[in-house]
Amino acid sequence: MLTAVERALAVLALAAGGYICLTTLAMVAQCWTALPHWDQWDNLILGFDKLYWGVIPLDVPHWFFIQHNEHRIAVPRLIFTIDRFLVASTNKVNFFCLGAIQLSLAGLVIYIAIRASGQRIAEKIWIAGIVLALLFSAMQWENFLWGFQVQFLGVTLAAVATFATVASGRPSVVRLIWVIVLQSIAVYTMSSGVLVPILTVPLALWVTWPRRYVVVLGLAGAALLAGYLWGYHVPAHDDDPMRANGHIRDVLFYVLSEMGAPFGILVQEAQIGDPQRWSQVCGAVGVLLSGGFAIDMLRRRERGGPFPTLIAAILFALGMASLTALGRVKFGLPLSSRYSSLILLFWACLIIIAMLRIRGHGIWPGILVMVAVLPLLLCLVYYQPAFRAIGRAWTLPRLEATTALLANVDDPKALQHSYPIAAIPWQRAPLLRERHLSIFAEEWTDWLGTPLAEHARPADPARCRGGIDQVSAVGDSLGAWRAGGWAWDVERRAVPARIVFADSSGRVAGYGLTGPLKSGSGDGGGWRGHFTAVQPGSVVAFALLDDGRSACRL
Secondary structure (H helix, E strand, C coil): CHHHHHHHHHHHHHHHHHHHHHHHHHHHHHHCCCCCCHHHHHHCCCCCCCCCCCCCCCCCCCHHHCCECCECCHHHHHHHHHHHHHHCCCCHHHHHHHHHHHHHHHHHHHHHHHCCCCCCHHHHHHHHHHHHHHHCCHHHHHHHHCHHHHHHHHHHHHHHHHHHHHHCCCCCHHHHHHHHHHHHHHHCCCHHHHHHHHHHHHHHHHCCCCHHHHHHHHHHHHHHHHHHHCCCCCCCCCCCHHHHHHHHHHHHHHHHHHHCHHHHHHHHHHCCCCHHHHHHHHHHHHHHHHHHHHHHHHHHCCCCCCHHHHHHHHHHHHHHHHHHHHHHHHHCCCCCCCCHHHHHHHHHHHHHHHHHHHHHHCHHHHHHHHHHHHHHHHHHHHHHHHHHHHHHHHHHHHHHHHHHHHCCCCCHHHHCCCCCCCHHHHHHHHHHHHHCCHHHCCHHHHCCCCEHHHCCEECCHHHEEEEEEEEEECCCCCCEEEEEEEEEECCCCECCCEEEEECCCCEEEEEEEEEEECCCCCCCEEEEEEEECCCHHHCEEEEEECCCCEEEEC
């Protein structure tokens, strides 16, 4: 009987984890965009100038290592470079890396956890489900839908991979080199990566690495930290970490809020209490459990198995939250989508350790752990559609910014969704257009001002449905308009991805992009766009069908 209950809970967890993982990846496929967003505008690679090393002063780091806020993002910039020269800065490589990084992290954590001896198959299945559910929850939609966020997810994978390489397997020169490489990737992916070499040395000592190897790790770590601090300056908008002693209480509450943020986000979505209070209480519980599990590992002198790696990952999460608090406490307590990614890993590690500890007492205690975690699992499943909807809603304004740039319409209201200072994307877009990069990489973006008939043949109007629902002038600009409407491809029973506007002479006057489906089957999907015309009534909207070869009048 107990075995059947255990198996049922395990299958339920795996089903929940699989559902969350697949629907989050589907959200990324539906909502990704080539448009640069915020910090990406500051890291554009328009030519080879940033990549050429040349002769530079010794006190000036190369572009790859130049400080971005408080971070050295050499590894993410390498990914941006590949994206630039492989797929014309369309974010495709960035989004591929986001998915690959998180899938690799999930696989690594599952592998670490299920290597413990004596596990039943149901326990392994349950662990896999829990890890997938937590690491792919769409509550972290910001990190999945913004290509620049490879740093947030990448530093975590590099950290856990470093700890796993140290704690599993026999020490060797090859393993030592791999550890140095992995911790170097962590340091130059995000500022919190500096914690990795700091944690690696005591971890190597704990798992009884030869002292000569530990000395090499220490020297490598010191060199990495020295390189990171070379020319470092505290960003003007951040707090100075050296003055943290003046607001220790604020830092503490910030850390607790961040460690319990996933629970606070769920409470916020459920509207059942004060999210900040819940996040602080849950954060305090998480910190206490972390300390208890770490002390227990030390007391048992467990130098092998999954526990050293999992405890190191937990300490990394706590350290990252502390570093964030030292620099960002003046911005208020955190309850942000992007900060939840590492904390979800933190709770996954805590849950895994709890299961591994209790399972040794028989099948019944293990079932109790599964049941105790069940409410969290069900909440993640229940609110997954809501989190995905938030991600889709976040994407829509960026479609407006995209069509404004494509149609060459200076719409500050729309462009501010892409960068706080609307003038930045407006000033840099001509360079992207000239080099056919980012949103200008595809052929249809060159149609502006040319006859539509030269690019797409007329389609039977019966093939599509839709129209223009609203038109409004863009500020005081003469002849610049923003528009919205809906469209539906009747033949394919799908939403056309692209809309073009043609003026009375048949020339392309603007662009539109579709967003999420309207409620109800066959109702079509909404689109937003921009066009230029003396009178908006003289413009006709067309849905592009057959991969842009046909234009169907709406």
